[in-house]
């Protein structure tokens with residue numbers, strides 16, 4: 001008999017088994033059961049509630065159509081990081097109600113702000129909304145609107161501001177100065193603005209996101225009037241700026257349908273190099289390394305293989321959708337939705353659906 | 359109409375040589391499109407970048423020589439003989455580069471301010487119509503009471519550079535009263551270190567949903583639902 005304890009592989013396996021889910025999943029050493037979410041199955045809604053935190057950090061998030069984009073989530077993530085374990089995060093939600101998404105993105109309280117009051121009234125309303133919280137920091141995204149509000153807020157309140165922060169922690173904020181030849185590291189100031197993709201979004205457990213009453217809008221003399229946002233006509237936007245691009249590759253033969261479809265979708269047209277070389281589309285439409293690098297949010301590719309030179313042009317695109325006859329085309333690996341079908345059949349079906357109002 | 363363009367001097371972000379920031383050249387373009395007298399205004403000694411800015415269409419530049427907070431110096435100078443329009447770029451290039459100066463100036467003067475301006479129209483009963491440029495080619499129409507401060511959008515049309523104009527510009531130094539001193543900046547300054555942006559946040563890792571050989575009508579329906587969920591189609 002040896003003194004070595006006997007292993008029980010079955011019991012070990014049972015200990016590692018993550019509850020829930022259709023298929024068994026094992027979480028080995030270093031993981032506690034909570035770190036890995038089960039695939040499916042009933043899960044208790046867990047939520048972090050904070051009643052009276054030691055201090056507050058505010059984040060101004062823009063949700064013009066009720067959706068929090070990645071930048072807004074990162075802004076809340078930064079506020080959450082500054083709040084740490086003791087602080088609470090209050091989100092000033094500028095735009096439409098984003099529902100539970102704000103709590104999921106890390107907010108403990110939500111105050112709704114009406115953007116229709118215009119930029120001139122914004123700092124006054126923000127300050128009124130922040131009075132009950134007396135926040136240690138106010139974080140904003142360096143978007144055109146967010147950057148503008150941050151500077152108005154800092155100028156009105158006299159709070160110190162740091163703009164365009166590239167590295168942020170609770171103890172240090174680093175931002176470029178002197179034409180980005182130098183940088184300044186300092187304690188985070190009261191007002192902070194963040195460029196995109198500098199701070200990770202909140203990845204922890206859902207927070208309450210309790211709605212608080214919106215502040216009163218103080219009456220003030222109208223010194224400016226700002227009208228509604230007019231979106232650009234798709235055909236007139238340069239490809240590099242277009243938000244939504246529909247592109248044709250070698251797999252498209254029916255260009256009549258392609259043009260009709262892009263018009264109906266209100267998208268800007270792009271193409272692969274082969275198509276431009278063949279003279280089927282203008283050179284200005286070429287997407288890729290030797291064409292245009294897109295800044296679009298969505299890219300819909302018909303019959304494009306996804307050569308590396310072409311994919312380089314999709315650098316910043318968030319959502320790629322591909323229609324291709326080849327399941328193994330490189331673009332399918334990059335796409336969020338791929339349809340393995342003939343483009344000549346799918347395009348008329350889309351046109352029929354869009355025309356039918358479906 | 360009398361317009362004043364605020365000039366910061368500054369350096370080119372790539373070469374590090376003196377050059378006016380992009381937004382200030384756009385501001386000169388807006389001032390010229392407004393018509394009337396246009397002058398440049400700078401706090402500090404005449405700098406090389408000022409002449410280059412003048413090459414884009416300024417006949418004369420006043421350099422205010424005084425010690426202390428530039429916002430206070432500008433406010434004192436502008437309120438002594440208020441122009442109709444003060445234009446600035448979106449931010450300086452080579453200093454603190456925070457873009458705060460026009461906002462602090464507007465607060466101190468009590469004037470309204472609009473940022474991101476790409477075009478201005480003609481004044482009608484004290485209101486100036488302006489067009490604001492937003493990302494992805496979107497535009498916003500606005501109007502603002504005069505006198506006001508406008509920050510030009512970097513992409514607003516820039517007037518061409520004329521070497522002779524840069525050479526002939528009349529730069530005069532104006533001695534002004536010293537203003538209150540500003541608090542020294544916090545923290546430490548050091549050479550810039552490029553930090554990578556977060557990766558993987560833009561594109562979902564790995565492949566997404568794949569529909570293999572669906573019926574065209576089914577494919578079209580799934581595709582449109584997907585695009586609607588992303589908010590790419592109007593309805």
Ligand SMILES: Cc1cc2nc3c(=O)[nH]c(=O)nc-3n(C[C@H](O)[C@H](O)[C@H](O)COP(=O)(O)OP(=O)(O)OC[C@H]3O[C@@H](n4cnc5c(N)ncnc54)[C@H](O)[C@@H]3O)c2cc1C
Nearest residue numbers: 249250251272273288289290291303305307309325326343
């Ligand atoms: C130096 C250099 C620079 C380059 N720069 C660029 C650039 O900037 N931009 C660029 O695009 N290319 C560029 N290229 C070319 C690039 O390498 C590819 O050749 C090109 O992108 C391929 O275009 P494609 O996908 O349209 O054609 P193909 O490679 O021929 O692919 C066609 C795709 O369509 C699919 N298909 C076929 N029939 C159908 C159908 N009926 N329905 C649906 N799908 C169908 C096929 O399965 C295939 O995946 C460059 C190349 C070089 C060498």
